[in-house]
Every structure is written in C-alpha cells, then in structure tokens.
Amino acid sequence: MDVITIGETMVLFTPESTMRYSTQFNKKIGGAESNVAIGLARLGHQAGWISRLGDDEFGKAILSFVRGEGVDVSQVKMDDSAQTAIYFKELRRSNDIRVQYYRKNSAASRMSANDLDPAYISKAKYLHLTGITPALSDSCHEMILRAIAIAKKHGIKIVFDPNLRRKLWSEERARKVLLDIAIQSDIFLPGVSEGEFLTGEKDPKKIGEFFLKQGVPTVVIKVGAQGAYYATNEEYKHVAGFHVNQVVDPVGAGDGFSAGLISGLLDQLSLHKAVERGNAVGALVTMINGDVEGLPTREEIEAFVLNQNEEIYR
Template identity: 65%
Template structure:
C-alpha cells in the first residue's frame, strides 16, 4: 500500500440551482470527505491507497463504500456501525465564488471510530500515513484512533503526513490548537495553509511559519497559499512554487485534498520537492474547475497535459 488514510466521509447533497438553499427543491447526491478524497486522488494518479473509516448500516453507508471502492481505494478497513447513521452535508452554491458548506455529522458512525477499529498489521507495508485535523475533532474516541494510528505508523517506520484541515465549528479554539500542535510534533511532513499557521502560532509570515513548523519536529513543511501557490521548507532548502491560473472557479471545496494527493503522488514518483509541490498546485487547480469533491481529480495523463499546456502558455 502506498498511502493509508483515516477519517470520515459523508453523503453530499448539492442543490441543482444556484442561490440560497431555502429555495432549492432538487438536489444531486454525491460522496465526499477529506481523507477519502485524497485516497481517490492517489488512485487516479496510479497509486495504491487504503481508507480506514466507519459508516452506518444504511443505504448511504453502503453506497459510499461501494463508490469509494469503485474508485480503486482499498476499503477492507471500513467497519459498519448498526447503531449510528452515516453523516451527511450540504454544499450551497449561493453565487459565483461563494460556496457554503453545512455539516450534519454529530453522532455519526464515523464519530464513533476508536483505536479498537485499527488493525496493526495494516500499517506494516504502507509508504505513508495521511491524517487530517478533522478526525480528532469528531470525538474523543476518534482522537484516540488518530494517535493510535500515529503510534502504529511509527512502529513500522511509516512517514506521517499531516494536513491540519482546520474546522473551528467542530471544537473550541483552545482544544483545536492544542491537538493540532500535538499531531504536528509527531508528523514528518505537514501541509498547513497560511491561515491555519496563523491560527496555531499567531504568525502569518510564510518564512516564520515554515521555521515554526520545522521546530516542532517535521522534516518537510509545505505551506499552502491558495491560488498564489505554495512554499516549501526543510532544514536544507526552501522556496516558493507559483500556482496555476484558473479562469473560473466552479467549486473550491476539495482543492486542498487534491493538493495533498498531488504532493504525495509526486513523492511516490520520486520527484524532487519543488516538482512535487508543482504537481500539487496543478491538481488543486484542476479540482476547482469542476463541481464536486472528487469529480475534478485528474488522472496522470490529464495532469501532465494540464501542466505542459500551462507551462507552454507561460513561455509564449
């Protein structure tokens, strides 16, 4: 297994019309979740990924597992909870460049994920463990599961990749800051956005944030700066990789997950750090051009064509 990840995915409902959701009378149904988005992004780029989670014993849970499995992700570590439902969320496209998201996940099956749901042997042959700051915010048992996953990864010398993916509505700022810092100290690679760095450290200068995250113990820090691109920092080198221009952003949700998938794909393919970040920027840009969390994730041929075309346009 190239990458394993752990976290909640939910059923996504999106109005077929634009504007306040109170006026919508028809919705389309899809599936989405930060960790499974990354897993699907990786399979599309030719890698093997596995997703650890828990779903309800309901039609939503069955449909979700079938969909993610159909995308080539290993779902053998997904358990079913007969006493809790699969979570749902709504994406509201109010107008151009204004998309709002509403979550209904309290008491969901995935929030009941615990360290007992982890199979230690599953971590043995992974090349990376990918985790986000969403899962530990779901419940105390989910938080314990994340730290158990970290422990198992370290036992098998599996590098840990951490995307803070801050969700302030899920927990208090104090609890979030404390937990995200604790995970960052355990991670080998961290993928924060500048806003997340400011939340954690009270700093917004990219160079200072890179230094602060490195001081926590990470060997690589990738600092995302939205459409402008991303910075990378190690003890030996640092730099900035510009983003790819997008004429019209259709749906920005999921771009960060695409970024993570693109970056991990670059590492797995042996690219140097700046080239891996460049691929991450490209995947993130492509995701914003399509409605849905995973619908815009490219395959290897698409990402190479997009990057080559964009680079040729710049040269001209």
C-alpha cells in the first residue's frame, strides 16, 4: 500500500440555483481524505481509506463510488445506528462559495482507535491525515493520535494538511490540536491563512521557519493561484502555480494538491517537482464542478503542463 488516509466522506448536494430558491440538486460525494485517496488512485498509486459510514443508502453509495475509483475500502465500517453525513455546496459566484454541513453525530464522528488495524497501517509508505477528523469528536481525535503512533513505530511518513474547519470547534481548541499534530508530521501542508492562524505570521517564509524550528522536516505553504512555497532545513523556494482560464469550483483543490505532491514523492521526484505536480493537480481540480470529478490521470497532467509550456513559449 502506498498511502492510507483516514476521515469522513459525505454526500454532497449542489443546488442548481441558490439554496433558498433551488428545487433541484445534483448529488455527488466529497471528503478531504477520500478525495486524496481517489486522486492518488487515478495517478496509478495504491491507496486505502479508513472510515465509518452509516449503513444507509447514502453510505452504500459512497462505499460503492470510492471502491469503484480503485481505492481499497476494506477498512471502512458500516454503522447501522448512525447516519451518513451530508453537506451542501452553493456556487453563488466564482468568489462566493458557501458550504453548509450536516454532520453532527454522524457515523464517522463515532470512529475511535478501535477502528484501526495496526497491521494494515504498517503496510503503507505514507499516512495522510487532515485536521478535519480530530475535530469531529474526542474519539476521532484519539484515533488520529493512535494512527500517528502506529505510523511512527513503523517508520511511515506522516503527511498532515490542517484543513481548518472553524465551524467544527473553537479556535483555541483547533489551534492547540492542529499544532500538536503538525509538529509530529513529516510533511506539513498549510495554506497561508492556516499558517497565519497557527503561528500569527503572514509571510510564508516565517511560517515555514516556525515549523522547521519545531522539528518538522518539510513544510509546504500553499498560496492559491500563486502556487506554493516549500521549506526544509536546506532550502526555501517558491514553485509557481499554473494558469487557469476560469475557476469553476475551487473546493477540493487543496486535496488535489496533496494527492499530486504525494504522487510526486512516491515517484521519487525532487521536492520541487513534487510540489509542481501538486500545483498542476490543484489547478485542474478547480476547472470542474465537484470535489473529485476534476482529479486527473497522469496523461491529463502531462497534457496540461505541456499546454502551459507551449503558451509560455508563444
């Protein structure tokens, strides 16, 4: 197994007009960790997803979809006493995306350390985590800490995207937990606003320096359309983003970035090239409506990068 992810996936409804006036909704699925797993599977890697779903029609639909994308779902448990969560994504304007979650007491919020099989996790090269899962419940937080302990015992690299969700917990609690997990990670992936939330610094270089001093080996700070900065004890560099003519749906771009970056590292690319692949995947995701619909294959990434280079050459 190349990568294992842990987290909640929900049914996603998008209204055809505004939430208040729409009479029709498109149904999709979305969840940061399964997005990353699907992104990696489309790029030819082996990915496993650990989660808990309601034993209802939505849960069965999610399980079928994720399995159909080539992700191993053998560690997903079906819960007949709790429901699968849902959320609504309202695309009002290109710069006005509104998301509303209905996930309290969901099946995934009942995940605990007992849901983890150490032998399964020990087979991975990377463990991908986000700050969403520990925000769901105390038992989910304990599960993530247990997963980190298992990964460290077996020498598995931990990739952590804080994926800050302010609606799920207090700022004080979020800051404390996210910082604690961040300093235990091998690769930390904050957006620049998340870095500011955690450190008080707005400058990507200072954000990187903060976490390097805490012992994090690699920090990658995402700066949206401008790309990303990466910081290690040896170097600090900016990797430019890719031009997108029209952003259709930015939600999920960060998950695409994570998938692209991890894919590059699995392919033993340099950190610079891995970040570049992350930028490319993130850009492609923004051009299609849906959290996973825009996740590309290798061929699509190559064509996209080639087209960018040709445009620059002209």
